[in-house]
Amino acid sequence: MTGDILYRLRGPAAGPGPGAHRSRDTGGLGVFRDQVPFWRHPDARRIDLRATLRDPFEGTVVRRFEQRRALEVWALVDLSASMRFRGAGAAWDLVTELCIALARSATRIGDAFGLVGCGAGPDLMLPASRRRGTADVVAERLAATRPQGMSADGLLAAASSLAGRRKLVAVVSDFRLPDALTGALFDRLQGHDVVPVAIEDGALDEGLPAFGQIELEDLEGGGRRRVLMRPSLRTRWLAREAERRDSLRRLALRHGRPPYRLADRFDGDDFSRHLLGTAA
Amino acid sequence: MTAGLMALVSRFGVTAPAWLWLLPLALMPLVASSQKRIPVPSLAMVPADGLSRLVDAVLTLAGMAAIGFLILALAGPHLVGESLMRTGEGAQISLLIDRSGSMNETFAGRQPSGPEESKAAASRRILEGFVGRRAHDLVAVSAFSTSPMAVLPMTDRHDAVRAAIRAIDRPGLEATNVARGLGLALAQFGPGAPQASRVLLLVSDGAAIIDRRVQPTLREEFAKIRPTLYWLFLRTAGSPGLGDRPAGEDTPQAAPERHLDLFFKSLGVPYRAFEAESAQAVEEAIREIDRQERKPISYTERRPQRDLTGFAYGLAALAMALLLAAKLAETDLAVRASASRPAASRETRRAA
Known part of the structure; x- marks a missing residue:
C-alpha cells in the first residue's frame, strides 16, 4: 500500500516499551549484540557454550541480545494563518495528509503518535497514543482545525512540552518564521530527532508568472502589496527564496536532519526515502 | 503664475x-x-x-x-x-440716423427703381462695413424722425449693431426733428471712459430748425461730453448745399441745412461735415472718419x-x-483547480 511511511530514528530509540526500533537496551530476544561475563548478565538461559569453553580465563560468558523499543512520533504543526495558502497545492491539505500518514505508519508498528498544533499559542493537542484509531482521530481533528494564528510563537512552548525520552519530531511548517524563532525552536528540540518538513508551493516558486501585475495579500495580516511581475523581479524573487531555503537548510543541518521540502503533493515513499536517507 | x-x-x-x-x-x-487579491503566506518573501x-x-x-x-x-x-477691462484702439461711436421719409429716395430724389438704391440703403450698406472694421469700437444706434428712437445702447456686440443698421432702410416716417435726436445720441455716451474718443455720427439728408429754446441745452450737453461731431449730409441732387446762401432771406426757415451747419460750428467741439451726393462720396466720408478716430479705448471683454x-x-x-x-x-499565481484535492484526502482517510 502506498502512503505508508518508513522511518528510522537517528541514534538508538528509548521508547516506553518493546517495539520496532533499535535501542541500547538489551533483552532476551533480537539481534545479537555482544558477549559479557556471567556476573554482568546473570541469565543462565543465554550462556554461550562455545565462548565459555574458548575463554582462557575459564569464565562463563553470556550472550546479550538487542532489545527493540517503541518510540513516540510527534508532529509539531504550525497553525499560523500562512498555512492556509493554496497555490499549486493546498498547504493545509498537505499537512493533513502527512500527519495522517505518519499516525497510521507509527501506530501500525506499535509506536505512539502525538500531535501539537500551535499558532500564537497551543491550539491543538493530541497526546501520544498507540491506539490503532489514532489516524482517524488525527484526521478528524485536523479537518476541524483552521489555521489562523497571527504568528507561530506557540511552537516554542510546545517544543518545551516535548521533554523526556528521545522522540521523532516532525516540525511541519512553511518556515516563513523569524530566523530567531526557528533557531530557538530547534534548540529546544535538541534532545529529539527533529525532521523539519517545509511546506512549500510550486506556485510561489517555478510557477511564478514572468509578466503581469498581481495584488498580493499577506495571510497573516501583513497588509497588501501590488507587484508588477517581470523577469528581473522574478529572478530576484527566486534568488531570495533560494537563499531563505538555504539558510533554513544550514540551520536544520546544525541540529540534525536537513529539511524535507513538501510541495504541491504528498508522496509517502519520497518522504520515507528522506527519513531513511537522513537517519544515519 | x-x-x-x-x-x-x-x-x-x-x-x-x-x-x-x-x-x-x-x-x-x-x-x-x-483586483483579485491573492493571498500569500508572507509578504516578506516578495522582494x-x-x-x-x-x-x-x-x-x-x-x-x-x-x-x-x-x-x-x-x-x-x-x-x-467674467468681464475683463481691456484697452484697445477704437472709439465710442453714437450713430444718429435720419429716418425721415426722404431717406427712402435715391440721391436723385426719386423713388428707387431697378439697380438704384435709396439713400437709406446706401448708408446702411456703408455703415455696416464701417462697424465691422474695428473690433473694439463701442457703438450706439439711435434714429430720429418726428421723435427720437433709441435703437441700441452703447455696446461692443457688433452683430447687434449691424442688425440695427440693417433695419434703417425700412421705410421712414414723416418729418425731421434733429434737436431731440441729437439729445438722445448724446445721452447714449453715458458716463465713464472719459479718455476715450467719442464720435457722434449724424446721418441725414436734410435738416430742420433747432428751436432756439433747445439750443442752450444742446450746447451744454455738447460742452459736457465733447464728442467729435461728423455730419454725413446725404445731399439730394439739386438741393441746396451747406454753404449755399439762399436767394432770399437768410433765415433758418429758408436754409435749414446751412443754419444747422452754422450751429454745429458754433458748438466748440471738433466738427466736420461731409456733403455726399452719391454712394461713393458717402463711402469716402466714412473712410475719412475711420482714419481719424483712432485712440486708445478701454473696453470690456466678456468671457462666457x-x-x-x-x-x-x-x-x-x-x-x-x-x-x-x-x-x-x-x-494570477498558478493555482490548481481545487476539485482534485478533497478526493485525494478522502482516499488517504480511507487508507488510514
Whole structure:
C-alpha cells in the first residue's frame, strides 16, 4: 500500500516499551549484540557454550541480545494563518495528509503518535497514543482545525512540552518564521530527532508568472502589496527564496536532519526515502 | 503664475454642488481594489521593488481620479464667465440716423427703381462695413424722425449693431426733428471712459430748425461730453448745399441745412461735415472718419462661462483607461483547480 511511511530514528530509540526500533537496551530476544561475563548478565538461559569453553580465563560468558523499543512520533504543526495558502497545492491539505500518514505508519508498528498544533499559542493537542484509531482521530481533528494564528510563537512552548525520552519530531511548517524563532525552536528540540518538513508551493516558486501585475495579500495580516511581475523581479524573487531555503537548510543541518521540502503533493515513499536517507 | 492660478480657482464653480457630498467616495481606492487579491503566506518573501510601488501609487491615484472626476463631472463644473477691462484702439461711436421719409429716395430724389438704391440703403450698406472694421469700437444706434428712437445702447456686440443698421432702410416716417435726436445720441455716451474718443455720427439728408429754446441745452450737453461731431449730409441732387446762401432771406426757415451747419460750428467741439451726393462720396466720408478716430479705448471683454464637464469626463475616462489596462495586465499565481484535492484526502482517510 502506498502512503505508508518508513522511518528510522537517528541514534538508538528509548521508547516506553518493546517495539520496532533499535535501542541500547538489551533483552532476551533480537539481534545479537555482544558477549559479557556471567556476573554482568546473570541469565543462565543465554550462556554461550562455545565462548565459555574458548575463554582462557575459564569464565562463563553470556550472550546479550538487542532489545527493540517503541518510540513516540510527534508532529509539531504550525497553525499560523500562512498555512492556509493554496497555490499549486493546498498547504493545509498537505499537512493533513502527512500527519495522517505518519499516525497510521507509527501506530501500525506499535509506536505512539502525538500531535501539537500551535499558532500564537497551543491550539491543538493530541497526546501520544498507540491506539490503532489514532489516524482517524488525527484526521478528524485536523479537518476541524483552521489555521489562523497571527504568528507561530506557540511552537516554542510546545517544543518545551516535548521533554523526556528521545522522540521523532516532525516540525511541519512553511518556515516563513523569524530566523530567531526557528533557531530557538530547534534548540529546544535538541534532545529529539527533529525532521523539519517545509511546506512549500510550486506556485510561489517555478510557477511564478514572468509578466503581469498581481495584488498580493499577506495571510497573516501583513497588509497588501501590488507587484508588477517581470523577469528581473522574478529572478530576484527566486534568488531570495533560494537563499531563505538555504539558510533554513544550514540551520536544520546544525541540529540534525536537513529539511524535507513538501510541495504541491504528498508522496509517502519520497518522504520515507528522506527519513531513511537522513537517519544515519 | 500663482496669481493666474488663483484667478482660475476663484472662477471655478459647479452647477449641482450636492453631488460633491459623494466626493469622499474617491478615497475608496485607498482601502479597496478592483483586483483579485491573492493571498500569500508572507509578504516578506516578495522582494522590495520600486517600480511596483510606483505602479501601485499611480493606480491608486488613477482610481481616486476616476471616481473623483466622475463625481465632479456629475456636479457640472464650469469656469464662471467674467468681464475683463481691456484697452484697445477704437472709439465710442453714437450713430444718429435720419429716418425721415426722404431717406427712402435715391440721391436723385426719386423713388428707387431697378439697380438704384435709396439713400437709406446706401448708408446702411456703408455703415455696416464701417462697424465691422474695428473690433473694439463701442457703438450706439439711435434714429430720429418726428421723435427720437433709441435703437441700441452703447455696446461692443457688433452683430447687434449691424442688425440695427440693417433695419434703417425700412421705410421712414414723416418729418425731421434733429434737436431731440441729437439729445438722445448724446445721452447714449453715458458716463465713464472719459479718455476715450467719442464720435457722434449724424446721418441725414436734410435738416430742420433747432428751436432756439433747445439750443442752450444742446450746447451744454455738447460742452459736457465733447464728442467729435461728423455730419454725413446725404445731399439730394439739386438741393441746396451747406454753404449755399439762399436767394432770399437768410433765415433758418429758408436754409435749414446751412443754419444747422452754422450751429454745429458754433458748438466748440471738433466738427466736420461731409456733403455726399452719391454712394461713393458717402463711402469716402466714412473712410475719412475711420482714419481719424483712432485712440486708445478701454473696453470690456466678456468671457462666457466655460463648461468643464467634458474635460472632467475626459480625465475620468483617462484614469479608467489606465485602470482597465492594469486590470487587463492582471495575472494570477498558478493555482490548481481545487476539485482534485478533497478526493485525494478522502482516499488517504480511507487508507488510514
